[in-house]
Amino acid sequence: MSTKVLFVCLGNICRSPTAHGVFEKLVADAGLQNDIYIDSAGTGDWHIGRAPDERTQHAASKRGYDLSNLRARQVSSADFSEFDYVLAMDKNNLKDLRGMAGDKSDCHVSLFLDFAESSWKREVPDPYYGGEDGFETVLDLVEDGARGLLATIRSASVK
Incomplete structure (x- = not known):
């Protein structure tokens, strides 16, 4: 059985590619x-086909993550039948996602940080208009959420 996860932010060049x-x-480790x-996508269409923001890539690479092969795309209605998790x-x-999904979606649509293990925050702040520390904050929150999400998926597959 394969589980499919889609991460979503506004433009798909900072938070969701991270x-x-x-x-x-x-997952590979x-x-x-x-x-x-x-996969990842944005609710907006401004950056379709573009690589993640250079600041995003730089911050990620300092922690050992390579985002260079990712390209922005926009969320489509098909994503709600294709993916098991669509995480904002x-x-x-x-x-926006819940409005797009309507009542027909069987996938889990929620905030990504609902899976965070240690953070009390529930939203990943957009670092686009801020300084370098914003990208580090995004990474901290995303790493926490990713660990919790993987644990959730693993426990669901055991049942």
């Missing part, structure tokens, strides 16, 4: 890369 890259490495499919970085993204 979550994509972090979770991809975590656990030897589950053939069992869990990962913030409440605005979640609202």
Whole structure:
């Protein structure tokens, strides 16, 4: 059985590709890369086809994550039938996703940080207009959420 996870932010150049890259490495390190499919997308269409923001890539590479092969895309209605988890970085993204999913979706649509193990925050802040520390904060939160998400997926597959 394969589990499919989609991370979603606004433009798909900062937060969701960070979550994509972090979770991809975590899954690979656990030897589950053939069992869990990962993608990322944005609710907006401004950056389609673009690589993640250079600041995002730089911060991620300092922690051993390679985001260079990722390209931005926009969420589509098909994603709600294709993916098991569609995870939003913030409440605005979640609202947009729930509006797109409608009542027909069987996938789990929620905030990504609902899976965080230690953070009390529930939204990953957009670092785009801030300084370098914002990208580090995103990584801290995403790493926490990714660990919790993997634990949740693993426990669900045992049942």
